[in-house]
Structures are given as structure tokens and as C-alpha cells.
Amino acid sequence: MIIDHVDPSGARAGRINTDHGVIPTPMFMPVGTQGAVKACDFNTLLSLDAPIYLANTYHLYLRPGAEVLTSVGGLHRLCGWRRPILTDSGGFQVYSLRDLRTMQEEGVTFKSHLDGSKHLFTPENVVDTQRAIGSDLFMVLDECTPYPVSHEEAEQSAALTARWAVRSKQHHSETPFLYGHRQLQFAIGQGSVYSDIRRSCMQQLVDLDFDGYAIGGLSVGEPHDVMYGVTALSTSLMPPEKPRYLMGVGTPENILHAIGLGVDLFDCVMPTRNARNGTIFTTKGRFNARNAKWKLSDEPIDEEVGCHTSSNTSLAYLRHLFMAGEILGLMLATAQNIALYLWLVRTAREKILDGTFRLWAAATIDQLNAQR
Amino acid sequence: MIIDHVDPSGARAGRINTDHGVIPTPMFMPVGTQGAVKACDFNTLLSLDAPIYLANTYHLYLRPGAEVLTSVGGLHRLCGWRRPILTDSGGFQVYSLRDLRTMQEEGVTFKSHLDGSKHLFTPENVVDTQRAIGSDLFMVLDECTPYPVSHEEAEQSAALTARWAVRSKQHHSETPFLYGHRQLQFAIGQGSVYSDIRRSCMQQLVDLDFDGYAIGGLSVGEPHDVMYGVTALSTSLMPPEKPRYLMGVGTPENILHAIGLGVDLFDCVMPTRNARNGTIFTTKGRFNARNAKWKLSDEPIDEEVGCHTSSNTSLAYLRHLFMAGEILGLMLATAQNIALYLWLVRTAREKILDGTFRLWAAATIDQLNAQR
Numbered sequence: 001m002i003i004d005h006v007d008p009s010g011a012r013a014g015r016i017n018t019d020h021g022v023i024p025t026p027m028f029m030p031v032g033t034q035g036a037v038k039a040c041d042f043n044t045l046l047s048l049d050a051p052i053y054l055a056n057t058y059h060l061y062l063r064p065g066a067e068v069l070t071s072v073g074g075l076h077r078l079c080g081w082r083r084p085i086l087t088d089s090g091g092f093q094v095y096s097l098r099d100l101r102t103m104q105e106e107g108v109t110f111k112s113h114l115d116g117s118k119h120l121f122t123p124e125n126v127v128d129t130q131r132a133i134g135s136d137l138f139m140v141l142d143e144c145t146p147y148p149v150s151h152e153e154a155e156q157s158a159a160l161t162a163r164w165a166v167r168s169k170q171h172h173s174e175t176p177f178l179y180g181h182r183q184l185q186f187a188i189g190q191g192s193v194y195s196d197i198r199r200s201c202m203q204q205l206v207d208l209d210f211d212g213y214a215i216g217g218l219s220v221g222e223p224h225d226v227m228y229g230v231t232a233l234s235t236s237l238m239p240p241e242k243p244r245y246l247m248g249v250g251t252p253e254n255i256l257h258a259i260g261l262g263v264d265l266f267d268c269v270m271p272t273r274n275a276r277n278g279t280i281f282t283t284k285g286r287f288n289a290r291n292a293k294w295k296l297s298d299e300p301i302d303e304e305v306g307c308h309t310s311s312n313t314s315l316a317y318l319r320h321l322f323m324a325g326e327i328l329g330l331m332l333a334t335a336q337n338i339a340l341y342l343w344l345v346r347t348a349r350e351k352i353l354d355g356t357f358r359l360w361a362a363a364t365i366d367q368l369n370a371q372r
Numbered sequence: 373m374i375i376d377h378v379d380p381s382g383a384r385a386g387r388i389n390t391d392h393g394v395i396p397t398p399m400f401m402p403v404g405t406q407g408a409v410k411a412c413d414f415n416t417l418l419s420l421d422a423p424i425y426l427a428n429t430y431h432l433y434l435r436p437g438a439e440v441l442t443s444v445g446g447l448h449r450l451c452g453w454r455r456p457i458l459t460d461s462g463g464f465q466v467y468s469l470r471d472l473r474t475m476q477e478e479g480v481t482f483k484s485h486l487d488g489s490k491h492l493f494t495p496e497n498v499v500d501t502q503r504a505i506g507s508d509l510f511m512v513l514d515e516c517t518p519y520p521v522s523h524e525e526a527e528q529s530a531a532l533t534a535r536w537a538v539r540s541k542q543h544h545s546e547t548p549f550l551y552g553h554r555q556l557q558f559a560i561g562q563g564s565v566y567s568d569i570r571r572s573c574m575q576q577l578v579d580l581d582f583d584g585y586a587i588g589g590l591s592v593g594e595p596h597d598v599m600y601g602v603t604a605l606s607t608s609l610m611p612p613e614k615p616r617y618l619m620g621v622g623t624p625e626n627i628l629h630a631i632g633l634g635v636d637l638f639d640c641v642m643p644t645r646n647a648r649n650g651t652i653f654t655t656k657g658r659f660n661a662r663n664a665k666w667k668l669s670d671e672p673i674d675e676e677v678g679c680h681t682s683s684n685t686s687l688a689y690l691r692h693l694f695m696a697g698e699i700l701g702l703m704l705a706t707a708q709n710i711a712l713y714l715w716l717v718r719t720a721r722e723k724i725l726d727g728t729f730r731l732w733a734a735a736t737i738d739q740l741n742a743q744r
Contacts, residue, residue: 036693036700043680044413064667064692071668072688080684295436296443308415316443317450320436321408327699328408 001025001243001264005353010235010262013352016212016243018084018136019181020076021051025243025264026348028255028341029054029086031272034063035079038272039330040338042081048307048339051083052136054267057129058090061119062112066132074134074179086267087135089126091188092216092248095144103143105160123167127175127185134179137243139214140168142188147221154192158201161190161216169208184211186245189234192217193226202237212243215263219248228257235262252281252344252368256361259348266345271337276330278322281340282310285370289333294319301332307339344368373397373584373615373636377725382607382634385724388584388615390456390508391553392448393423397615397636398720400627400713401426401458403644406435407451410644411702412710414453420679420711423455424508426639429501430462433491434484438504446506446551458639459507461498463560464588464620467516475515477532495539499547499557506551509615511586512540514560519593526564530573533562533588541580556583558617561606564589565598574609584615587635591620600629607634624653624716624740628733631720638717643709648702650694653712654682657742661705666691673704679711716740 004013016023030037030045033056037045045053055075064078072078075085094101094110101110107122123141130138142161145154165187172185187205191197205213215234218227231246238244245265246258255266271281278289282302287294294315301318302310309332321329344364351357376385388395402409402417405428409417417425427447436450444450447457466473466482473482479494495513502510514533517526537559544557559577563569577585587606590599603618610616617637618630627638643653650661654674659666666687673690674682681704693701716736723729 034692034696034698035689036696036698039699039703041416041681041700041703043415043419047415059696063696064688068668068688068692072670072686077670078686078689078692080686080689296440298444298449309413312452314444314450314452316436316440317407317452320406320440320450324406324408324431324435326406326408327411327702328413330699331411331413331703 001241003240007352007355007357009260009358011259011348011352011357012262012264013349014243014264016264018184020082020084020136023051023084024346024349026259026345027051027265028345029265029267030338030341031267031269034059035075037334037338039276039327039334040272042079044335045081045338048335048342050338050342052086053081054086054088055133055135056090056093057087057126057133058093060087060133061090061129062114066129069132069134070178074132076134084136085133086137087130087133087139088247089130089139089141089188090121091139091142092144094121103160105163107141108143123164124171127168127171130183131175131178134181135183136181137184137186137212139186139188140165142190142216144217144220145190145192147192149192151194151197154190154194155197158191158197161188162201162204165205165208165210169210186210186212186214186243188214188216188247190217193222193230195233198230198233199237202234206237206239210242212245213238214245214247216247218246219250224254227254228261231258231263232261252341253365255341255344256348256365259345260358260361271341272334275333275337278333280318280333281337281368282372283340283343283367285368285372287372289318289322289329291319301336302340305336305339305343307335309335310339373613375612379724379727379729381632381730383631383720383724383729384634384636385721386615386636388636390556392454392456392508395423395456396718396721398631398717399423399637400717401637401639402710402713403639403641406431407447409706409710411648411699411706412644414451416707417453417710420707420714422710422714424458425453426458426460427505427507428462428465429459429498429505430465432459432505433462433501434486438501441504441506442550446504448506456508457505458509459502459505459511460619461502461511461513461560462493463511463514464516466493475532477535479513480515495536496543499540499543502555503547503550506553507555508553509556509558509584511558511560512537514562514588516589516592517562517564519564521564523566523569526562526566527569530563530569533560534573534576537577537580537582541582558582558584558586558615560586560588560619562589565594565602567605570602570605571609574606578609578611582614584617585610586617586619588619590618591622596626599626600633603630603635604633624713625737627713627716628720628737631717632730632733643713644706647705647709650705652690652705653709653740654744655712655715655739657740657744659744661690661694661701663691673708674712677708677711677715679707681707682711
């Protein structure tokens, strides 16, 4: 990737090149697990100028399945999105199926959450599925540990993740791209909250020379300062010329902190899931869409983020839609929350470039955390 | 209204002027009962070039209520739609609450479907609520009879509807518009399937000189030929220079038939409700989005209707979204079905203007009814 500027804090402004376009960083990736961002169409995603979205290998493997994906020419063709897509490997989803999975050296056997059918994910076949998907950035299969976990378990697990990374890299190098465009392979560092394991795991991954590096196994219940500590340690070990991705994080505050620790990429279900529950993130703070105080308010949701929905939807209308159970309420709330997250990372990039990131971030965290 | 052309069949191409813009006719109005078309944002409605949508007085009276509407300056301001809006009076919705209502000369007392609270709709206060809404076209309060109903009951009911129409007109003439723009008042003919009652009721309404006339009490279970008979009789009694609206109808086939009988305006929940059930209307026929035959199909939903969704969404993707339970499936299906209904009335208008309506309609009915 191209690094445009590094702030004294360590915050980076850069650009990741893919065959489907450039991703300016820092960047937040809206989550479209099943190849669709919930309650958001791709025209809206384009109007918000999202440069990339994230889909999930586990879900797409089960449904629509590799046969459909290869038949229509990959996920870009299937969903009609011509910009970059990142796919997670499914490691985290399989980790979430605790009682339905068995880890072995070969891979992980699990039962589908849809119909209980049995499946095996290996480092190799997860690369194959992501070939069928055709994502621009894709993740290796990893094992994610719960929190808390013993040092011994964390060590064994991180060692397995590192051995799987070797096989993933090998398989990636031996198999062709299916649709003509390049796919960049990212490794995932594990090791729970243990610095020695995190360090050793990440160093092994860096030695394998991946296209990018991710920090996995966080945002699973550990305190925020531990998350920031592991993030800082991990980014310090990553080569500066490669993208850095903190998986599954987080609140706007988490994201600003982690940008300050040198992270480039983020994804989280928080903006979209919370939108559907009626929790709205704005530049003036967060609020509940159903709150009676909006009943008569002609005020727009958010005038600062520069999105059509945010500037043209009144709080009274948003409240009405949620009270009336209209799908349009979910759609407008989702657009606003994605707009806010994109505004956050875009403004962070500007502030890094003009050297005012740290001051701006401190003021912005208070502003965004306010209860509106 | 301006009549541009009348086909020998009786089909009319015209234009209705409102202070929020011109409505070319024949026209279909997508239903947005609670001030929102289900699973469809207003940008999509604009991109489909819908000139008008329909909302409902009963629902808006209950939620968000007249206080919110007057406080923000009416429904246009609330929902952000700057084109015309028609509101139904709520007569049909109250009719649907059979066990929760009592008819009197004064009006109709009913219990809210939301919380059981008791309310009275009178011809006058329904005008007042529609003043608060600020719809461009609005309907008088009527009584709708079930099907079948005795001649005596139908006669008494139509007589009440006609007496209410007098009071509605009177109240309309005595109360000001609230937001500076004009509101056109439409009367509703009743009389079930009885020609003598239909004739007498409509003649009384025509004598009162409303801005437009509607045919109510149809599409409640009567055979299609009866519906067409009542429609033909009703339009024959209406003054040619006023808009004619067949309420709650219907399938694409019903609409083409009724256009041939001289109807200008239509509304129906069919395209939007069926979309959410996965029934898709296209220029090549209708189909179920979940059908396994679309599993691998890269074919677009519909290339003829000229809508972004229709041309750019593959059948395989639409099926995937429905199988995966994604809200985006409902959104895309809704956009397609509205696009099809608008394509239908727009093309009908072209064919009326160039004198080929009857031939085109006959061929099109077969095409649309095909199982794809």
C-alpha cells in the first residue's frame, strides 16, 4: 500500500490498491455478511461513497454456496457491486458455534447453523471458497480463542493458527484467481491477551510475507485497555508498507483509538445492527430513535455527515417510522449509521494528513459519546 | 384536468394539475399507508419516477397524529416527498374493523387497532385531519359495504355516503388549506353491485361538483365481470373533465381493463405486499423469487421496465436474498413491482396517445399473466 502520511501518534493515512479500485485508509468496512448489507441497497452504499464492504466466507459457503458463486462469476457479479470486497475466512463464525465444532490439525469440523449438516473447513478449502467468491482482500482460516483463556491454550491455539497460515499461503500461491482480478491475502494474528504469544504469532506471520495483517481474537469481552495494548503491540510488529486490519472493532471511540495505534482497516456490525434496534450514531452524539423527545422535532438527523438521508430526514419522521414498525426506519437508520462511521474515518484521514489528528480525535470522542 | 386524448375504447390520457406537480394519467399510486412505502425509500420512488403516492388518513390520524403533522407542516415536510400525495379518508379501513365500529348518522365510532382506544370519524373531522396531512388529493368519508350485501342495506349505506358527501363538501368549502397549497377533494361512489343504487349515488355526487370522483366498494370479493360492469356504469356517469379513480384495484389485468373503461387513477397494495412475499411481477410474467430454477440464473429480473434494480439484479441474487432472509430482497422486489406497475400505466398512456391501446392491452395481459 501507499502510505501518504504518518502522524507522530502513529496514525497512518494511506491507500490500498485493488483491481476494483483504491481504498483510502483509515477505512471502515460496512458488514454485508451474506453478500448484502442489512437494510441497505448498493445504490445507497455508493451514495455514501463506501469504497469497500465486507462479506463472510462461512455464510456464503453455506448460502448461496460455491456452485452459485462460480456459476455467476463471483460475488461482485452476483450482488452488482463493482468496488472492492473483503471476506473474512469464517474462522470467527465457526468459533462462535462452540458446541457445534471440533478442531483438528487438518481443520475444523462444524455443523451448519442453518440445517445441522456437517462440514469441514481447512486452510486450503477456505482459500478455494474465497476464490469462488472472488473477494479482493481475503483472510486466512484462523482459530479464535474465547476470553478469558489460559496461557497454555492460547499458545497452542496461536501455534495452530500460524501453522494454518503457512498452508493458506502455500495454497494461495498454488491456485489461480478465477475471475481475472487479483486477491490479496491477509493473515490473522492471535494469542489472546498474552504479549509473548501475540508477539511470536505475529512474527511468524510477518516472516511469511502476506499482503496484509490483521489482529484477530479481540472484542470478545476483554477490557478496552487490554484491546488497545494488544493492538499497539501487534501494529508495532507489522511491516509499515502492509495494510493493518483490526477485526470486528468497534465503537467510534475504539476506532479513533486504534487509528492512533496505526490501524488502517476496521469492520463491525455495530452501526448496522444498532440501527435496526433504533440506536442512531451522529456527529452530535447517539440517541434512541423512539425517544418521545423527537415527536415534534423538525431537526435533521445529522447535518454534518453530508449524506442525503442524514440531512433530509427529520427526527420526527425517523421516530414515526420506528414507532410504526416501517422497514424504511431501518433503512434510514442504517444509512445514517454507516454515513457516520464513514465520516469518522474520512475525517480522521484528513486530520492525519494535516497533522491535527490527535487533538481532533480527543474532541471528537467526547462529541460522539454524548447522549443526544 | 386536461384530457390529452380519448381512445375509441374510452381509455383516456390526461394530466391532473396539483400544486406539487402534474400527474400524467392513467397513473398507479404506490401505497404508503403510514407515510412510507413499505421497504422503499423516497429516492427509489423518485428514481422510478413515481409522480404520486398514497397514504391513509386512518393510520396517520392514529400515528403520528394530527399534532405531529401540523407541528412539522404536514406530511410532505414530514416524509420529505415534494411530489403529490393522495390520502384515502379511512372509510375503507374503518369498514375493515367490522367488530370494532358503530355507524351513526353523525359518523363512525371505532376502536383503534393499535390500542383499542375509542374514536369518532365524521365527514368534517376527516377533512380536518386531511388538512393537517396536507395531501394534494383527498377523499371524503364514505361507508363501504361488504360483498354480498342486500339491496336494502346497500341503498341505505349509499344514501348515508351521499349525505356525508354533502357535509364533506360543505366543510371543505368552509375551512382553509393549512400549508398554502391547494387540496382537491374527491367523492366516492358506493352502491355495491346494484346498478340503480350506483347510478343514483354517483349522480348525487356529480351534482355536488367535486374535484374528482372515485369508485369505492369494489375489490371486496365480487367477480371481476361485476367489478368491470360497475366501473363502466360509474365512469359513464362522471363528468369527462374530472379525474376518475378506481380504489384498491388491482392486478395488472384489472388495471388495463379499467383503463379501457375510462379510469385515470389506481392504487393497490398488491405490488408492494406481493413483493414482500416474494411474488415478482415482470414484463415477461410473474414468478416466485424463491423458485430453485433461478439458483444459477445470471438473467436480470426485467430488462424492459427501465429501472436500475430490474436491469442490474440477477434472478440468482434475488433468490439468494429471499432464501437468506435479507431485507434487501424485500427492497429490490418492491422496487421491481412498483417499476412494473408504473411501466404498465406509462405505456398505456403512450398507447392511448398513439391510438393502439386496445391491441396493446390485449397482448400485454397475456404476457403479464404468464408464469415465468
